[in-house]
Amino acid sequence: MKRVTYISRFSRHLTGKEIQKIAELSIRNNERDGLTGVLFTYKDVFYQIIEGPDETLDARLSKIFADDRHRDLFVLKVELNLETRAYSDWAMKTVILDDSQDFLMRPVSEMLGSITDTWMILEKYTPEKILRSIQLGENPLEEKVMHVTKTILFGDLFGSTTFSEKLESSLVFDMLETFFSIAIESIHSHGGTVSKLLGDGLMAVFNADETAASLEAVRQISAKLKSLRASRSANDPFSLLFAGFGISTGKVLEGNVGSVSRKDYTYLGDTVNTAARLQAVTRKVGRSVIFDESVLAAGNLSNVQPIGRYVPRGKDTELRLYSLTDLAVRLELPYDELKARIRDLAQ
Ligand SMILES: Cc1cc2nc3c(=O)[nH]c(=O)nc-3n(C[C@H](O)[C@H](O)[C@H](O)COP(=O)(O)O)c2cc1C
Structure with a gap:
């Protein structure tokens, strides 16, 4: 019972x-x-x-x-x-x-x-993981740090610093809310958990056997953002609402970090750092998503396209990078041009 x-x-x-x-x-x-x-x-x-x-x-x-x-x-x-x-x-x-x-x-x-x-x-x-733990009558503070295999997804809004410099703060918040609403809904509906919101970005976690779903989530987010941009006129800031996502799968440390008085339930390790770095690479390659071989290993992925090789900062191993061939993940504007367009907006 x-x-x-x-x-x-x-x-x-x-x-x-x-x-x-x-x-x-x-x-x-x-x-x-x-x-x-x-x-x-x-x-x-x-x-x-x-x-x-x-x-x-x-x-x-x-x-x-x-x-x-x-x-x-x-x-x-x-x-x-x-x-x-x-x-x-x-x-x-x-x-x-x-x-x-x-x-x-x-x-x-x-x-x-x-x-x-x-x-x-x-x-x-509150992070979903903590809520669930409390709902099950557990004490999340007692959870031990664990080694687990997870798929980590980092995403963020392009040009948010430039938007913040140029636009009224309420408009920047509207844009962030739109981005987060679209992203969080897709992540949840594909079985992912949003671990934290990080200013203009987020970190989400999928079980390793749901790696393919993390890509589906990004496909959906990219398609929604693309149609949102297309629906707005050229002088509307929402026509410049682009986001990039990095995904990597591997071992992470999961658990409480912090002090006696303040805790964060988080994920740490190489996989997390890699996903964050890959997300930053999206700006350079004109794709809304980049992932590495670890994601490819999940299998069952369609429309995969090799993008090149990359040595993350502070590392000596080279990663092979991949994206998707889907039109939705191709970004219409190079990043520099996007920033120039954002600057022009306010004038
Ligand atoms: C706050 C709340 C509590 C409810 N609790 C019960 C309940 O304990 N048992 C129940 O059969 N229906 C409960 N209902 C009604 C159900 O939502 C639903 O209308 C009902 O179970 C349908 O009954 P049926 O299967 O006979 O059509 C509750 C509704 C509300 C809004």
């Missing part, structure tokens, strides 16, 4: 009657299916704990999570391999805390509200 605890927000105003309807249906279904738990509401927040046999619970949760009466759903905890239930008497005990006359419930309700607000904010700033 397992137990899942989550919070969510009403997607619109819900009356007490509407919440009661959810409760009645839940109790009917849950009694039949052997699910138990509690559902609290306070102001516009749902807090639900639901437990039962794994498969039945997963099937029900996929319906609950898709329910358009709530949004911003955040799983606080998943408890696995349970022997006993914590709420065996309740098919879904529902409490509308706003209605509660119980004086003691007031601070509990307030706490629920502030936990929800805090988590919804922290979720956006």
Whole structure:
């Protein structure tokens, strides 16, 4: 058995009657299916704990999570391999805390509200890996540093320094947000994890057996950026929104680094450095993506094109570099010309 605890927000105003309807249906279904738990509401927040046999619970949760009466759903905890239930008497005990006359419930309700607000904010700033670990009831601070094989993807926006010098800051932020939205969505939908945002760039991680998917993600990002550029007029800064990506696969150190008071969950090692360097090379070769032989070894790659050889700074081994033949990854403007065009924009 397992137990899942989550919070969510009403997607619109819900009356007490509407919440009661959810409760009645839940109790009917849950009694039949052997699910138990509690559902609290306070102001516009749902807090639900639901437990039962794994498969039945997963099937029900996929319906609950898709329910358009709530949004911003955040799983606080998943408890696995349970022997006993914590709420065996309740098919879904529902409490509308706003209605509660119980004086003691007031601070509990307030706490629920502030936990929800805090988590919804922290979720956006916290690395996905840490969130997942907390949700599984683990303590990420206790995780040991590990040697693992991963595919590392670095990406960044071209010319952001020049954009920052020339354009209003709000416009630069709009451009960054557009780039990140496109990139992060594609990385997630291809099974990758965004490890960190780095100013005008990002670092993402894929499992080594998902290397081909990392290239697919970059293909998709490149195609989206290209059509965005094409849709804008020549004097619109978004017509100059280009990005480059470097990918490398290999052994990395994964884990917590930092001090007692401040931690970062990160990936370190040669593979990481190589991916970062390859990303920088994209500017010189007019392609939005560059990868090395380690990526080629993943197999199942289509439209691969050798680009040349390269010795990364501080290294003596030469890397063979590759890109894709896809039109979407070919950059219409050489980097120097791009920078000149950005400078011209503001005049
Ligand atoms: C916050 C929230 C909690 C819910 N909890 C349950 C639940 O515990 N059990 C349940 O069957 N439906 C629950 N629902 C309703 C489901 O989203 C969905 O409408 C319902 O399971 C569909 O039932 P059906 O399979 O009988 O059509 C909940 C909905 C919301 C918004």
